[in-house]
Amino acid sequence: MSENEILIKADPADVFAILTDGWSYGAWVVGASRVRDVDPPWPEPGGKIHHSVGAWPVLINDTTSVLEYEPLSRLRLRVRAWPAGHGEVEFRATTVETGCRLVMFEQATGGPVSLLPAPVQDLFLGARNTETLHRLALLAEHRTS
Template sequence: MATNSLTLDTTPPSAVWDVLADGWLYPLWVVGASRMREVDDHWPEVGARLHHSVGTWPLLVDDVTEVTDVVPGLSLTLHAKARPTGVAAVTIRLEPVASGTRILIEEDALSGPARLVPKPLRDVPLHWRNTEALRRLAYVAERRAR
């Protein structure tokens, strides 16, 4: 899995978790997600789904992301569909550090055509994408925490 991390010096894990736990905010921090269509009422419990679209209007594809594991306030594991490339496994972990949070995100192709790409080649765009996703997540969490 490609792994990225970012440390927020003054934003506690609870503020970051609040963003992750609000499924309607998903397109604000996930690179490629462009809009939300629906969020299951029990998000972010195991089995809950986000119904989102990826792409740029008018070329949008409707997809879903499902929670496969959760430790409230600490970690969230997702299976994110991204047609036509397949399904990705994504794990986000929050670690308290001093008065802030270290956010780790791990992602890799789970199935579909993207899985046919050699791992070292898959990791490069995932690293770039998740660097930006962490920046966006940090911006949203820091502003909401103020």
């Protein structure tokens, strides 16, 4: 399981405003190129984001759905990004003196990436998730400025 952490100079409310805005998904998730639709009850369990992965002209339509949601604290998602596979991602936020500590966990649960040895998966997912968290932080910090 890949684990990444970032300190964001914004309140957890600002961080979760980005995390729970399904239409912003393509702006901060590495690999997601556009959002096609957001189904209610997003961000509640069962809600789904319909997104595309890749770059034009090779776009693959896929989805991300909510498994668990605790406002301002935790969001757990089932992510799909074929042909790479699918997995589960969890975000956990805690308030710190300078803003928000956000930890992202990701585990491949199916598809080709899940067949890689754990250290290789961690290298691939960890690098991607570092950039994902950096993008999320920029958006959340901009909300507070």
